[in-house]
Amino acid sequence: MSEVKKIATRESYGNALVEIGKENPNLVVLDADLAAATKTGVFKKAFPERHIDCGIAECNMTGVAAGLSLAGKIPFMSSFAMFAAGRAFEQVRNSIGYPHLNVKIGATHAGITVGEDGASHQCNEDIALMRTIPGMVVMCPADDVEAKAAVRAAVEYEGPVYIRFGRAAVPVINDRPDYKFEIGKGTVVREGTDVTIVATGICVDSALGAAEMLAKDGISAEVINICTIKPLDEELIIQSAKKTGKVVTAEEHSVIGGLGSAVCDALCKSCPTPVYKIGMQDTFGESGSAAALIEKYKLDAKGVYEQVKGFVGK
Amino acid sequence: MTNLELQKMANEVRKGIVSGVHAAKAGHPGGSLSAADIFTYLYFEEMNIDPEEPKKADRDRFVLSKGHTAPGLYSTLANRGYFPVADLLTLRKLGSYLQGHPCMQHVPGVDMSSGSLGQGISVACGMALGAKMSNAGYRVYTLLGDGEIQEGQVWEAAMFAGHRKLDNLCVIVDNNGLQIDGRIEDVCSPYPIDKKFEAFNFHVINLDDAHDFDKIRAAFKEARETKGMPTAIIAHSLKGKGVSFMEGNADWHGKAPNDEEYAVAMADLEKIGESL
Secondary structure, three states: OOOOOEEEHHHHHHHHHHHHHHHOOOEEEEEOOOHHHHOOHHHHHHOHHHEEEOOOOHHHHHHHHHHHHHOOOEEEEEEEHHHHHHHOHHHHHHHHHOOOOOOEEEEEOEOHHHHHHOHHHOEOOHHHHHHOOOOOEEEOOOOHHHHHHHHHHHHHOOOOEEEEOOOOEEEOOOOOOOOOOOOOOOEEEEOOOOEEEEEOOOHHHHHHHHHHHHHHOOOOEEEEEOOEEEOOOHHHHHHHHHHHOOEEEEEEEEOOOOHHHHHHHHHHHHOOOOEEEEEEOOOOOOOOOHHHHHHHOOOOHHHHHHHHHHHHOO | OOHHHHHHHHHHHHHHHHHHHHHHOOOOHHHHHHOHHHHHHHHHHHOOOOOOOOOOOOOOEEEEOOHHHHHHHHHHHHHHOOOOHHHHHHOOOOOOOOOOOOOOOOOOOOOOOOOOOOOHHHHHHHHHHHHHHOOOOOOEEEEEEOOHHHOHHHHHHHHHHHHOOOOOEEEEEEEOOEEOOEEHHHHHOOOOHHHHHHHOOOEEEEEOOOOOHHHHHHHHHHHHHOOOOOEEEEEEOOOOOOOOOOOOOHHHOOOOOOHHHHHHHHHHHHHHHHHO
16 A cells, blocks of 8 residues: 655645745735745745735734735735734734735644644644634645635635644645635535544544444544635535434644534534544643644544444444 | 814714713713823824714824724714714713724724723724725824833834834824823832833924824924834823813723713813803
């Protein structure tokens, strides 16, 4: 068996920016001294005159991005999720969200797969923060293919967009000819009848692995990949919940305010369904390798499998 | 415009400020009045703008970083012809486009929403940089409060503007010396303001009387002619200027006059108008 191709979505982010930068002269990229880590360094190399390093000053970078959008540019402001969504939250809310400006936030190093840097840099709150801002599109791509598609869709979309990327290399799972990406549309990546696993980001791959294991136990799991957490593809989730009657959400994010909460918000309105939320259980992360951390916090295939099995009760 | 015409207009702007805040029963008259002459000069003399075409591409931009002085900006825009002066009386009321703090989507002539202190100057930096990247000739002006510059983001932005040599950016600090809790030097002194901006590679102009149109004119001319670095105009002003009981009184930072006070305030301004 050939090795599954792995690539970190932050790499996809940088590569997509270069690709789109060639076509669109209005695309500009901002960094806060982290171009090497956010992987926008390739854009900086290709288009030095369109790369703006703001230094270690994320709050100002947010405002500068807002101003650039008002000058007709399409700015991608890049930093770690902790700083883009966390430190600069109020700037994002008031300088980008409230005036509904055409700024794209490329937030890398989201979640615990930041790894060795530890809890101070592992942002498990960004989805929660960003989805509370009216008009903000929030995306969390699962792999290289989806990350590049999300960046392109963000450029084509007029308005503020937050895209979450990871540090660690993750398997490419969407590399198929019929793959299509649309903001606000989820995808059933595996059909099933007993339980629905709604996953985002790196947890899509974990959910697919878990579904394989569950199948061996006679549990048929449907897996939905949700890249756009806001606006959420409620119809798709409700449709599946009606079929399976049980929903599990899986995300590399706090179970408070993230995908799990968004799914519950959708279900409680028109299709009350028992939901089990897999994610960071109201706790900070810690140092360790990405692989060791997702195992410890039960976000890998085995962890998702065990939790789904416990919930389904078979 | 002549200085006399500017003085008369600034007095009308002040009447609009007092009327709007009185009608709203809330708002920020003190810092609106201290900046009224700056507002007037910018919109009636300095900036390349057109009320008939508020979004024209090559217009100069203005960001009210001290967004709470929206009554000052609104009154200026109304008197300049962007919208009816009568609408100032809808300030802060439900359904009015004149929100408590400026909202660019609803107010003709407002180039950026603002209100959360320290953020406008960063946006102004982005606009100025964007103009340079596009080889556009417009200038960007932003007005900050002297209390506002206690916000750390202001200095992130100043560092950025100095580093990027944004000579199409003009930062004005309305140095009326008072903030909500009292005198700025008692609360948490930002002085020396001029030396701070100098240290951040700004050309600094000390405008020692922000109510003297000769001096205002000279300051903005100097800013326009300064190349290779951004300009900061430190505008020494009087909080509440023009209304006897508001002048130099921090209590009038964010409070509306009652009916009696309103009558006194308008009589003060009428008297000033007659004396011109």
